Amino acid sequence: MRVISDDKYKEYSVLMSVYYKEKPEYLNQAIESIQTQTLSTNNFVLVCDGPLTPELDAIINVKQHEMGDSLNVVRLAKNGGLGNALNEGIKHCKNELVARMDSDDIAYPDRCERQINVFNTHPNVSICWDTVIRILHCGFYHAFLLRKFCCGLYRKCKKILVTNA
Numbered sequence: 001m002r003v004i005s006d007d008k009y010k011e012y013s014v015l016m017s018v019y020y021k022e023k024p025e026y027l028n029q030a031i032e033s034i035q036t037q038t039l040s041t042n043n044f045v046l047v048c049d050g051p052l053t054p055e056l057d058a059i060i061n062v063k064q065h066e067m068g069d070s071l072n073v074v075r076l077a078k079n080g081g082l083g084n085a086l087n088e089g090i091k092h093c094k095n096e097l098v099a100r101m102d103s104d105d106i107a108y109p110d111r112c113e114r115q116i117n118v119f120n121t122h123p124n125v126s127i128c129w130d131t132v133i134r135i136l137h138c139g140f141y142h143a144f145l146l147r148k149f150c151c152g153l154y155r156k157c158k159k160i161l162v163t164n165a
Contacts, residue, residue, distance in 0.1 A: 007120040012112060013043040013093035017085035018103040024055040026104040031063050033106045034099075039113035041099070044071045047089040050079030 014034050018027055034044060044067060046060065064071050072092050076085060090098065097119060099112050115128045 007116075008123075009097055009116050009119050011042050011095045012039075012097040012099055012116060013045060013095040014041045014099045014101055014112075015045050015047075015086060015089045015093055016101045016103055017047040017049050017082055017089060018052065018056060018060075019049040019079055019085075020052050020056070022056060022103045024053070024059050027056060028059050028063075030101060030103050030105050030107075031059075033109075034101065034112075035063075035067065036109055037107065037112045038110045039116060040070075041112070042070050043094045045089045045092045046071060046073050047085040048073060048075045049082070049085040050076055 016030065031044075031046075034041060046063075048056075048060070052060075060073060064073065074089055074092055076088060086100075097116065099107075099115070101107065118128045119125055
Protein backbone atom coordinates (compact mmCIF):
# COMPACT_ATOMS: atom_id res chain seq x y z
CA MET A 1 0.00 0.00 0.00
CA ARG A 2 1.33 3.42 -0.96
CA VAL A 3 0.84 6.24 1.52
CA ILE A 4 0.16 9.74 0.28
CA SER A 5 1.73 12.13 2.76
CA ASP A 6 0.76 15.74 3.52
CA ASP A 7 -2.51 15.43 1.59
CA LYS A 8 -6.02 15.74 2.94
CA TYR A 9 -7.34 12.60 1.29
CA LYS A 10 -5.52 9.37 2.02
CA GLU A 11 -8.47 6.99 2.38
CA TYR A 12 -11.41 6.18 0.16
CA SER A 13 -14.32 3.79 0.01
CA VAL A 14 -15.22 1.58 -2.94
CA LEU A 15 -18.88 1.07 -3.79
CA MET A 16 -19.96 -1.85 -5.98
CA SER A 17 -23.28 -3.57 -6.55
CA VAL A 18 -23.75 -7.10 -7.89
CA TYR A 19 -26.87 -9.04 -8.86
CA TYR A 20 -27.62 -12.62 -9.84
CA LYS A 21 -27.03 -12.20 -13.62
CA GLU A 22 -23.38 -11.16 -13.23
CA LYS A 23 -20.72 -13.61 -14.38
CA PRO A 24 -18.66 -14.83 -11.39
CA GLU A 25 -15.37 -14.41 -13.26
CA TYR A 26 -16.19 -10.74 -13.95
CA LEU A 27 -16.96 -10.08 -10.28
CA ASN A 28 -13.74 -11.79 -9.25
CA GLN A 29 -11.67 -9.73 -11.70
CA ALA A 30 -13.38 -6.50 -10.64
CA ILE A 31 -12.67 -7.09 -6.95
CA GLU A 32 -9.09 -8.21 -7.67
CA SER A 33 -8.46 -5.00 -9.61
CA ILE A 34 -9.35 -3.07 -6.45
CA GLN A 35 -7.30 -5.39 -4.23
CA THR A 36 -4.19 -4.63 -6.31
CA GLN A 37 -4.52 -0.83 -6.33
CA THR A 38 -1.33 1.14 -5.64
CA LEU A 39 -3.33 2.93 -2.92
CA SER A 40 -5.39 0.36 -1.03
CA THR A 41 -8.89 1.00 0.24
CA ASN A 42 -9.87 0.48 3.85
CA ASN A 43 -13.61 0.26 3.03
CA PHE A 44 -14.96 -1.83 0.14
CA VAL A 45 -18.78 -1.87 0.20
CA LEU A 46 -20.28 -4.64 -1.93
CA VAL A 47 -24.06 -4.53 -2.20
CA CYS A 48 -25.72 -7.82 -3.15
CA ASP A 49 -28.85 -6.64 -4.95
CA GLY A 50 -31.14 -9.54 -4.06
CA PRO A 51 -30.27 -13.24 -3.79
CA LEU A 52 -27.19 -14.33 -5.76
CA THR A 53 -26.13 -17.57 -7.41
CA PRO A 54 -24.03 -20.04 -5.41
CA GLU A 55 -21.07 -19.23 -7.72
CA LEU A 56 -21.26 -15.51 -6.95
CA ASP A 57 -21.65 -16.21 -3.23
CA ALA A 58 -18.55 -18.44 -3.37
CA ILE A 59 -16.49 -15.58 -4.88
CA ILE A 60 -17.73 -13.21 -2.18
CA ASN A 61 -16.88 -15.71 0.58
CA VAL A 62 -13.32 -16.07 -0.71
CA LYS A 63 -12.92 -12.29 -0.95
CA GLN A 64 -14.28 -11.82 2.58
CA HIS A 65 -11.60 -14.21 3.83
CA GLU A 66 -8.88 -12.40 1.84
CA MET A 67 -9.95 -8.83 2.65
CA GLY A 68 -11.19 -9.18 6.22
CA ASP A 69 -12.89 -6.17 7.75
CA SER A 70 -12.18 -3.93 4.76
CA LEU A 71 -14.88 -5.78 2.77
CA ASN A 72 -18.37 -4.87 3.94
CA VAL A 73 -21.01 -7.04 2.24
CA VAL A 74 -24.50 -5.57 2.35
CA ARG A 75 -27.23 -8.04 1.34
CA LEU A 76 -30.60 -6.79 0.13
CA ALA A 77 -33.53 -9.21 0.43
CA LYS A 78 -34.77 -8.54 -3.11
CA ASN A 79 -33.46 -7.01 -6.31
CA GLY A 80 -34.38 -3.32 -6.36
CA GLY A 81 -32.18 -2.09 -9.19
CA LEU A 82 -28.79 -0.40 -9.36
CA GLY A 83 -29.90 3.00 -8.08
CA ASN A 84 -31.55 1.55 -4.99
CA ALA A 85 -28.57 -0.72 -4.31
CA LEU A 86 -26.09 2.16 -4.58
CA ASN A 87 -28.21 4.42 -2.38
CA GLU A 88 -28.22 1.71 0.29
CA GLY A 89 -24.50 1.08 -0.17
CA ILE A 90 -23.49 4.74 0.18
CA LYS A 91 -24.88 4.62 3.73
CA HIS A 92 -22.15 2.07 4.55
CA CYS A 93 -19.26 4.01 2.99
CA LYS A 94 -17.18 5.43 5.83
CA ASN A 95 -14.91 7.76 3.85
CA GLU A 96 -15.71 11.07 2.19
CA LEU A 97 -14.35 9.88 -1.16
CA VAL A 98 -16.17 7.00 -2.84
CA ALA A 99 -14.79 5.11 -5.86
CA ARG A 100 -17.68 3.70 -7.89
CA MET A 101 -17.11 0.37 -9.62
CA ASP A 102 -19.39 -1.90 -11.59
CA SER A 103 -19.11 -5.62 -10.94
CA ASP A 104 -17.73 -6.13 -14.46
CA ASP A 105 -15.18 -3.26 -14.38
CA ILE A 106 -11.45 -3.76 -14.20
CA ALA A 107 -9.58 -0.78 -12.76
CA TYR A 108 -6.07 0.15 -13.79
CA PRO A 109 -3.72 -0.51 -10.84
CA ASP A 110 -3.17 3.22 -10.14
CA ARG A 111 -6.70 4.42 -10.92
CA CYS A 112 -7.69 5.32 -7.36
CA GLU A 113 -4.33 6.86 -6.50
CA ARG A 114 -4.48 9.10 -9.58
CA GLN A 115 -8.04 10.14 -8.85
CA ILE A 116 -7.31 10.88 -5.19
CA ASN A 117 -4.39 13.03 -6.29
CA VAL A 118 -6.86 15.09 -8.34
CA PHE A 119 -8.93 15.75 -5.19
CA ASN A 120 -5.79 16.65 -3.24
CA THR A 121 -4.56 19.12 -5.85
CA HIS A 122 -7.99 20.53 -6.84
CA PRO A 123 -10.07 21.01 -3.68
CA ASN A 124 -13.10 22.34 -5.58
CA VAL A 125 -13.52 19.11 -7.60
CA SER A 126 -16.43 16.89 -6.57
CA ILE A 127 -16.38 14.22 -9.30
CA CYS A 128 -13.36 12.74 -11.05
CA TRP A 129 -13.95 10.50 -14.08
CA ASP A 130 -11.49 8.17 -15.71
CA THR A 131 -11.03 7.01 -19.28
CA VAL A 132 -12.19 3.45 -19.75
CA ILE A 133 -11.37 0.90 -22.40
CA ARG A 134 -14.50 -1.08 -23.17
CA ILE A 135 -14.07 -4.36 -24.99
CA LEU A 136 -17.02 -5.60 -26.99
CA HIS A 137 -17.07 -9.22 -28.10
CA CYS A 138 -18.98 -9.68 -31.36
CA GLY A 139 -18.31 -13.17 -32.69
CA PHE A 140 -14.69 -13.23 -33.83
CA TYR A 141 -14.48 -9.45 -33.91
CA HIS A 142 -13.18 -7.52 -30.91
CA ALA A 143 -13.84 -3.79 -30.93
CA PHE A 144 -11.91 -1.57 -28.55
CA LEU A 145 -13.68 1.64 -27.63
CA LEU A 146 -12.40 4.50 -25.53
CA ARG A 147 -15.09 6.42 -23.77
CA LYS A 148 -15.74 8.07 -20.46
CA PHE A 149 -18.42 6.56 -18.28
CA CYS A 150 -19.29 5.83 -14.65
CA CYS A 151 -15.85 4.84 -13.40
CA GLY A 152 -15.39 7.75 -11.08
CA LEU A 153 -14.42 8.82 -7.63
CA TYR A 154 -16.91 11.06 -5.86
CA ARG A 155 -17.12 13.11 -2.74
CA LYS A 156 -19.67 11.33 -0.58
CA CYS A 157 -23.20 12.56 -1.13
CA LYS A 158 -26.63 11.72 0.25
CA LYS A 159 -27.92 9.95 -2.87
CA ILE A 160 -26.55 8.52 -6.09
CA LEU A 161 -28.67 9.10 -9.13
CA VAL A 162 -28.37 6.43 -11.81
CA THR A 163 -30.20 6.35 -15.10
CA ASN A 164 -30.45 3.45 -17.50
CA ALA A 165 -28.54 4.94 -20.42
